[in-house]
């Protein structure tokens with residue numbers, strides 16, 4: 600299969616490209632660094648020639664709803680319109696378990712993406728996955744007034760490689776609409792994860808717990824971002840992921 604990976608140079612995208620190549624698929628990477636701008640569509644028409652399926656793993660790092668909506672809606676509209684023109688038969692998007700429990704900030708962008716994929720006229724699959732193990736690192740490095748903090752919340756983190764394998768499985772299977780959610784093997788405390796990550800990389804300063812304000816903070820603490828009983832489960836635990844971090 601000829602598989603285009605939007606955001607194929609990013610954290611998830613690199614795993615997707617590697618998994619797809621291991622399975623013998625031909626991979627086309629769509630990213631600015633490979634000459635494709637997915638908001639304007641520059642370079643996209645040529646890149647999609649002969650492509651069977653597109654997996655969208657693009658991202659924007661923001662907590663602002665307007666920025667997230669502009670990015671995810673913009674990229675999705677550009678992609679599906681170019682896919683229709685090129686005769687692509689399957690569009691796959693990766694979004695987040697529980698995104699609709701707190702439709703604000705970054706999640707507002709993910710919901711806009713889901714709606715546009717479903718209405719875009721290209722047969723589609725949407726996979727919602729839980730936070731990756733790397734979420735602990737993201738939270739640790741997102742300092743507040745120069746201080747490291749550990750947001751409280753209930754999460755069920757998953758290995759990004761397992762998400763990539765599952766997305767390539769779904770691409771091989773064909774469009775299913777909303778796929779069954781995918782979560783990690785066990786629930787973790789987000790603040791513990793952040794502190795354990797800090798320790799693992801040799802940080803010895805304080806990492807006080809903080810409550811994330813607003814609907815996202817409430818969703819995190821209430822368990823609304825956890826996978827339901829019907830969800831599929833990955834296997835690598837956060838402890839195993841930590842053990843695999845390079846020595847500092």
Ligand SMILES: NC(=O)c1ccc[n+]([C@@H]2O[C@H](COP(=O)([O-])OP(=O)(O)OC[C@H]3O[C@@H](n4cnc5c(N)ncnc54)[C@H](OP(=O)(O)O)[C@@H]3O)[C@@H](O)[C@H]2O)c1
Pocket residue numbers: 605606607608609610611612629630631632633635636637638655656657658659660693694695696709728729730731734
């Ligand atoms: N992190 C999590 O815990 C988690 C959990 C579930 C789902 N997800 C979803 O996984 C997806 C991927 O996230 P990630 O953290 O792996 O992404 P990432 O590492 O931030 O990579 C983003 C990718 O998007 C490309 N990109 C950004 N703007 C672009 C533009 N205007 N035109 C073309 N390419 C553009 C980047 O390449 P260039 O810079 O070269 O353009 C890069 O390849 C996101 O949709 C996210 O919502 C994440």
